[in-house]
Amino acid sequence: MNLMIWLVIGGLIGWVASMIMKTNAQQGMILNVVVGIVGSILGGWLVGPLLGAGTINQNDFSLRGLLASLIGAVILLAIVNLVRRGAVR
DSSP states (O other): OHHHHHHHHHHHHHHHHHHHTTOGGGOOHHHHHHHHHHHHHHHHHHTHHHHTOOOGGGTOOSHHHHHHHHHHHHHHHHHHHHHHHSSOO
8 A cells, every 4th residue: 555655646746846847748647656756765865854854755744755755856857858958948
């Protein structure tokens, strides 16, 4: 059951991050889940200590944990856009 919640929340975070970065039309549902989960890991390393929170990968479903995961997903999409196009967009 925990895996199912992890995938759903990761997908929602990836979808919101793709909406923020305006890459939603280029991504499908599976890529949103991947971006949400990988972005959550990135957010846990970079943003989590600054906010004093974990991420969804660490079973922290608080507002701070979700925010750290979202910021990590946005950072991940910015890096992908930078590599792909040469600009963050």
